[in-house]
Amino acid sequence: MSDTTADKLANKTPKRVARKIRGLSDRAIAWLFVGPTIFLLLAINIFPLLWTINLSFTDFKANRINREVKYIGIRNYERILGDSDIWLSMQATAHFLFWTLFFQVLLGFALAWLINRKFRGNDMWTTIIVLPMMLSPAVVGNFWTFLYQPQIGLFNYIVAFFTGADPSSFEMLGSVDLAPWAIVIVDTWMWTPFVMLICLAGLRSIPDYIYEAAEVDRASKLRQFFTITIPMVLPFLMLAVLFRGIENFKMFDLVVQLTGGGPGSVTEMASINLKREAFEKWRTGYSSAFAIILFVTVFGLASIYVKALNKVKER
Amino acid sequence: MNHLKIASVGVLSLAAATMSAATKAEDLTLCWAAWDPANALVELSKDFESASGHTMNFEFVPWPNFADRMLNELNSGGKLCDLLIGDSQWIGGGAENGHYVKLNDFFDSEGISMDDFAPATVYAYSTWPKGTPNYYALPAMGDANGWFYRKDWFERDDIKAAYKEATGEELGEPKTQKEMLKIAQFFQGREIDGKTVYGAAIFTERGSEGITMGATSALYPWGFKYENTPGKYDMEGAVNSAEAVEALEFYKEFYETATPPGYTNSYMGESLDAFKSGQVAMAMNWFAFFPGLYADADTGGDKIDFFVNPPQNQAGSTLGGQGISVVSYSDKKDASLEYIKWFADPEVQAKWWSMGGYSAHNSVLNSDTFKDSAPFAADFLMAMEDVQDFWQEPAYAELLLAMQKRVHDYVVADQGTAQEALDKLIEDWTEVFEDEGKL
Numbered sequence: 203m204s205d206t207t208a209d210k211l212a213n214k215t216p217k218r219v220a221r222k223i224r225g226l227s228d229r230a231i232a233w234l235f236v237g238p239t240i241f242l243l244l245a246i247n248i249f250p251l252l253w254t255i256n257l258s259f260t261d262f263k264a265n266r267i268n269r270e271v272k273y274i275g276i277r278n279y280e281r282i283l284g285d286s287d288i289w290l291s292m293q294a295t296a297h298f299l300f301w302t303l304f305f306q307v308l309l310g311f312a313l314a315w316l317i318n319r320k321f322r323g324n325d326m327w328t329t330i331i332v333l334p335m336m337l338s339p340a341v342v343g344n345f346w347t348f349l350y351q352p353q354i355g356l357f358n359y360i361v362a363f364f365t366g367a368d369p370s371s372f373e374m375l376g377s378v379d380l381a382p383w384a385i386v387i388v389d390t391w392m393w394t395p396f397v398m399l400i401c402l403a404g405l406r407s408i409p410d411y412i413y414e415a416a417e418v419d420r421a422s423k424l425r426q427f428f429t430i431t432i433p434m435v436l437p438f439l440m441l442a443v444l445f446r447g448i449e450n451f452k453m454f455d456l457v458v459q460l461t462g463g464g465p466g467s468v469t470e471m472a473s474i475n476l477k478r479e480a481f482e483k484w485r486t487g488y489s490s491a492f493a494i495i496l497f498v499t500v501f502g503l504a505s506i507y508v509k510a511l512n513k514v515k516e517r
Numbered sequence: 518m519n520h521l522k523i524a525s526v527g528v529l530s531l532a533a534a535t536m537s538a539a540t541k542a543e544d545l546t547l548c549w550a551a552w553d554p555a556n557a558l559v560e561l562s563k564d565f566e567s568a569s570g571h572t573m574n575f576e577f578v579p580w581p582n583f584a585d586r587m588l589n590e591l592n593s594g595g596k597l598c599d600l601l602i603g604d605s606q607w608i609g610g611g612a613e614n615g616h617y618v619k620l621n622d623f624f625d626s627e628g629i630s631m632d633d634f635a636p637a638t639v640y641a642y643s644t645w646p647k648g649t650p651n652y653y654a655l656p657a658m659g660d661a662n663g664w665f666y667r668k669d670w671f672e673r674d675d676i677k678a679a680y681k682e683a684t685g686e687e688l689g690e691p692k693t694q695k696e697m698l699k700i701a702q703f704f705q706g707r708e709i710d711g712k713t714v715y716g717a718a719i720f721t722e723r724g725s726e727g728i729t730m731g732a733t734s735a736l737y738p739w740g741f742k743y744e745n746t747p748g749k750y751d752m753e754g755a756v757n758s759a760e761a762v763e764a765l766e767f768y769k770e771f772y773e774t775a776t777p778p779g780y781t782n783s784y785m786g787e788s789l790d791a792f793k794s795g796q797v798a799m800a801m802n803w804f805a806f807f808p809g810l811y812a813d814a815d816t817g818g819d820k821i822d823f824f825v826n827p828p829q830n831q832a833g834s835t836l837g838g839q840g841i842s843v844v845s846y847s848d849k850k851d852a853s854l855e856y857i858k859w860f861a862d863p864e865v866q867a868k869w870w871s872m873g874g875y876s877a878h879n880s881v882l883n884s885d886t887f888k889d890s891a892p893f894a895a896d897f898l899m900a901m902e903d904v905q906d907f908w909q910e911p912a913y914a915e916l917l918l919a920m921q922k923r924v925h926d927y928v929v930a931d932q933g934t935a936q937e938a939l940d941k942l943i944e945d946w947t948e949v950f951e952d953e954g955k956l
Binding site: 376468483 | 585588589592610614615722723724777778779780781782911914915918922925926927929930931932952
């Protein structure tokens with residue numbers, strides 16, 4: 203009897219099972235293993251997606267199950283695309299997305315670049331910097347609400363200290379002009395470490411000999427930065443942007459904790475609007491159509507972005 | 518008198534125990550919001566447990582999540598709650614969607630008469646369609662939005678003199694909405710005992726129902742109506758009438774000139790905090806909180822007094838409160854109905870009031886001693902005479918969220934005019950009623 207690992211495993215297979223699969227091809231056995239996963243995927247991903255598409259053409263309301271459901275064609279889509287409030291929520295999302303990505307990439311890369319230097323306490327600083335991303339968004343939202351409190355909030359007092367303004371003269375969460383920036387600040391504080399970690403991985407993946415060769419060629423530090431560091435970190439940076447972009451497009455918990463979408467509707471992101479339509483107003487058909495529009499938007503943008511990312515990696 | 522009441526409750530409990538001896542002891546779950554009256558109900562229900570042999574469990578959800586949590590439960594046909602003390606606005610949905618058990622036959626067979634309860638509460642908490650004798654709940658907790666203020670500040674000579682000098686009038690409980698604003702503006706930013714205080718805490722919350730409940734407390738006294746003809750859904754000229762526009766502008770002015778900084782998303786809890794921390798001279802909140810406020814060691818007792826929402830063109834208060842219903846998905850309907858029968862008894866209702874619950878039973882409200890039984894009791898009676906409620910339609914959540922958005926956009930976010938906000942509100946509501954097939 204052979205005693206290879208494969209043989210040992212084969213010998214351990216119960217005879218009843220062995221008899222059953224003896225006649226199966228490799229392809230069939232592969233399907234046997236992959237089948238349950240595909241079934242689960244279909245059941246919990248694909249079927250709900252198809253069902254949502256189906257519901258998006260109806261006037262179904264999940265809280266009125268006895269009500270007759272009518273197919274209304276593309277009326278839900280027309281309503282959504284013609285609804286100025288929806289466009290305002292998309293604008294709020296775009297504002298949040300653009301500025302959080304901008305600051306997180308800028309600060310994340312800068313921090314990674316600094317942390318990548320060798321200095322005393324390097325590990326300790328890395329740990330301190332990554333702490334915010336380990337906190338729950340609900341906790342972060344709550345304590346930043348206190349920090350932004352106009353009468354007792356530390357944030358207002360710090361701003362007042364540097365500007366001389368009265369701390370209670372401005373409201374970060376209550377002002378139409380400041381609230382969108384207040385949530386950008388908190389998200390940036392929380393998630394810049396994530397971008398930093400990915401950039402750090404990129405920076406540490408650059409072999410030293412490339413810089414040594416550049417030194418031999420008498421390339422300046424600035425030249426090395428733009429011709430070696432940036433191009434080689436770019437795929438990592440783009441990956442970080444992709445992750446944060448998808449996450450922030452769906453942003454819900456942090457903003458709900460901080461502003462609840464207010465004041466008025468200035469920080470009402472698409473996801474908050476969708477939740478209100480689906481689970482507070484119970485307009486299931488309408489919200490399904492809205493969800494499909496958001497899905498197509500994210501999927502479309504992400505696909506284009508991934509293609510660009512692959513091109514950068516090929517370079 | 519108290520001994521007589523206690524003896525009566527004892528006899529009643531004994532009778533209930535005898536009656537229920539033959540029935541199976543059940544574990545009942547009663548769902549409600551998590552607030553002071555709910556704690557009182559837990560205590561009160563111990564009498565029911567000892568009388569009936571049933572065990573009472575309670576599921577209390579904080580107010581901001583109460584509607585979401587409970588409506589999800591009802592919509593999914595959940596069996597968590599056997600009894601539900603649901604908000605008045607849910608009655609339409611509860612009845613039409615089959616969530617609540619219709620109680621007419623039960624009331625008839627048990628001799629429970631709705632004539633024994635305050636008409637405003639029966640109308641608001643029990644009937645659907647509105648005003649018809651179709652009952653889906655028993656009035657459980659009467660409530661309205663009222664006001665309380667720092668009586669000790671109002672009585673201080675230096676503050677009274679300063680007010681007289683500033684306005685030429687005497688400082689006292691406001692008699693109109695505009696007078697109330699004037700007083701709040703007087704206190705705004707004033708130094709009292711070395712501390713900066715503010716005018717008043719009002720409702721501005723965006724997420725659930727806060728700013729609607731606050732703004733309607735100004736809209737109703739100005740004469741706001743939802744429809745020109747009740748039941749016709751003809752809102753043009755009613756919802757956006759000149760009076761309604763003026764009232765909404767008033768509420769915005771109140772928010773901008775007489776509330777603490779950062780008061781942009783505040784409801785019951787924030788109002789209580791602002792008052793108890795000595796930050797504001799006045800605050801609006803539901804009568805349900807008044808017993809707790811009066812008992813507060815720092816700002817209660819002789820430092821506090823209460824007043825009904827002041828009139829302007831007419832008297833009007835925003836209705837709160839709830840009825841108690843039997844959930845149709847419960848497997849323990851008989852035991853749940855037993856609880857309702859026990860709760861409807863006048864003696865239990867009297868005890869309910871004495872423990873901090875707001876009974877809507879006429880025998881309690883009309884008793885000789887009621888008005889003097891608490892410093893806010895007379896105001897409560899006055900408020901309940903002129904209460905108005907929000908839409909109670911099955912689509913109430915959509916209607917409410919539309920108003921939350923339009924009012925918050927205008928009052929807090931300073932977007933557009935009051936006229937535009939109310940015009941847009943009519944558009945939103947028209948769309949909802951069209952979807953409902955009512956227009």
